[in-house]
Amino acid sequence: MGKLKSNTVIASGNYVNWSDSYSMGIKLIDDQHKGLLNFVNELFDHATGNEEEERAWFKGVIQYAVRYIREHFTTEEKLMKATSFPGYAEHKKAHDEFTLTVVKCAKDFESGGRMVLVKFAHFLKNWVLTHVAVMDRQYSDYFRRIATRKADGKLTITAADVVYT
Secondary structure (H helix, E strand, C coil): CCCCCCCCCCCCCCCCCCCHHHCCCCHHHHHHHHHHHHHHHHHHHHCCCCHHHHHHHHHHHHHHHHHHHHHHHHHHHHHHHHCCCCCHHHHHHHHHHHHHHHHHHHHHHHCCCCCCHHHHHHHHHHHHHHHHHHHHHHHHHHHHHHCEECCCCCEECCHHHCCCC
16 A cells, blocks of 8 residues: 555445545545545454554555644644634644554554554544544534635635634
């Protein structure tokens, strides 16, 4: 796997189904969330119970996954800062804690530590879905409140809504 797939979330067993209820109403963010959910699904695909196979696959994707997660968090944080989202500090703290946990798992793995891929998949699935449903919903609702409606009915955040710091 060279990169995380986006836009196609599959269903089966422990897999995650994309639902419009996860949508933040921002295509870039939604596409990134779909990519994260696809990564979770790929973790479940590769949780075969064969530790050698799991390690080989995980070694090939973990650094890319960490970069993808950081890129996604940076995207969200830029939008929150630009619009003076009042929950920014708490949201960034949650992102930082999650990133540290994932990086620690990657370092443990790289140093030869035992890793149970299915356990890691469940952790990511639960964190991503909870974070999207609760914390991301807060900035999504905030953006909808400050946005204006264009003639075509779409919401937009205008320059007047953005605070540059």
